[in-house]
Amino acid sequence: QKEVEQNSGPLSVPEGAIASLNCTYSDRGSQSFFWYRQYSGKSPELIMFIYSNGDKEDGRFTAQLNKASQYVSLLIRDSQPSDSATYLCAVPPDTGRRALTFGSGTRLQVQP
Amino acid sequence: DVKVTQSSRYLVKRTGEKVFLECVQDMDHENMFWYRQDPGLGLRLIYFSYDVKMKEKGDIPEGYSVSREKKERFSLILESASTNQTSMYLCASRQGGSDTQYFGPGTRLTVL
Numbered sequence: 001q002k003e004v005e006q007n008s009g010p011l012s013v014p015e016g017a018i019a020s021l022n023c024t025y026s027d028r029g030s031q032s033f034f035w036y037r038q039y040s041g042k043s044p045e046l047i048m049f050i051y052s053n054g055d056k057e058d059g060r061f062t063a064q065l066n067k068a069s070q071y072v073s074l075l076i077r078d079s080q081p082s083d084s085a086t087y088l089c090a091v092p093p094d095t096g097r098r099a100l101t102f103g104s105g106t107r108l109q110v111q112p
Numbered sequence: 113d114v115k116v117t118q119s120s121r122y123l124v125k126r127t128g129e130k131v132f133l134e135c136v137q138d139m140d141h142e143n144m145f146w147y148r149q150d151p152g153l154g155l156r157l158i159y160f161s162y163d164v165k166m167k168e169k170g171d172i173p174e175g176y177s178v179s180r181e182k183k184e185r186f187s188l189i190l191e192s193a194s195t196n197q198t199s200m201y202l203c204a205s206r207q208g209g210s211d212t213q214y215f216g217p218g219t220r221l222t223v224l
Contacts, residue, residue: 034212042218043218044155044202044215046212088155092211098170099160099213100211104154
């Protein structure tokens with residue numbers, strides 16, 4: 001079974017700083033990776049996904065994938081208190097039918 | 113926009129009751145999923161369905177059953193609710209051929 005590991009945190013950063021969230025995965029064959037954001041008491045919402053090595057940018061968010069080292073990162077620039085949430089990393093299943101495998105999430109706190 | 117809805121945001125039931133949780137998606141997605149989420153345990157897959165009347169067990173199916181009579185609707189059934197089934201229940205759906213899952217708002221179930 002695929003495994004996805006995340007530091008549970010909390011990761012605390014001051015407002016305006018860069019928050020760096022990391023995720024490692026066990027299956028070298030994984031081709032795509034997903035980042036979800038989950039506010040307390042709410043359901044996960046997709047932020048971005050990445051398929052290829054390197055960086056993918058979307059606004060203040062940058063996903064970085066390093067397949068050789070089997071980790072994927074999410075950088076949040078100019079962090080805002082509204083970014084305070086739990087961030088979940090996920091990898092797709094081995095077959096087309098099963099569900100994403102999620103990490104346990106990293107809680108981010110942005111201090112005003 | 114993909115829309116996944118769940119019948120209740122909050123639900124309180126008594127031990128031994130039969131409980132139905134309903135999920136509806138409006139994007140004609142083939143795949144639908146039920147998870148539960150508990151502090152420290154992350155998202156755990158209960159059941160999923162890849163077509164009408166088709167279902168497969170996830171990682172923690174014990175004590176649950178599911179029904180998918182129509183493509184847009186996926187129901188989770190607790191045959192005899194127990195206190196250890198108190199949790200946040202999350203439904204998700206996904207288009208066939210895509211890895212991206214979209215979540216409903218969640219149902220927080222309390223079993224007394």
